[in-house]
Amino acid sequence: MSLSDKDRKLRAGGGNKFPIDPAADTVASFASVIADALRRDFGTSPAKVKHIARLTGANARTVQNWLYGRNGPSGAGLVVLMRHSDAVMQAVLELADRYEIQHAAKSEKLRGELRSLITMLLEYLGPE
Template sequence: MSLSKRDRKDRSVDGKSFPIDPIAEIKATLAIEVADALRREFGDGPLQVKRMARLMGVNPRTVKNWLQTDNGPNGAGLVVLMRHSKAVTDAVLMLADRHIERTAAKEAVLRRELRSMLRDLLDHLGPD
């Protein structure tokens, strides 16, 4: 069976290298970054894997594949991960070169935590 001319456009000719596939490169990098972020935030033991699977509504085998970088999360899975993990959100924003948004997200979290601490302090002090 011979290849059509269109198929040959993707082949290396005369020692030239293949074109770089930016999507494949990002998928591999994303899988590594997500796995690192999940390990930092949750750990990677069997109990943590089950906890992450319940939290994110996926099969534990899916979480194991993420942690082993066999597969990265799909779009919907990534959004769910970002909802539950600050480390994953930070990693995705870093990969997207969204440094301003990354900083803004950190500031928003710090502001919320500060407000919560101030409320607790005021409740502790009681009325004047």
């Protein structure tokens, strides 16, 4: 099939260009930040892809794309990852500029750890 002279050109020779979409940079940074967080939390073991796939119900290829930063997880997958990974939770809060929530979450985690350490210490010391 050949194109006639009246057919539309596939490429524009010149003229106005589309404005740069600010969301395009956000999508790329989202994928790379989530990939870094996943690698921090799930390590470098070869089984991490299968483990994350089982947690989220996603395909192994999809999880590999998340880990390489090619794509980011969808909303449902992201929520599951946030449930199981502190690094992903912190990364999402940082991307949303919600530092006060991140600080509160860290404080609550530290309080819980301190409470358990005090309980262990009291059990170790025994009654006096």
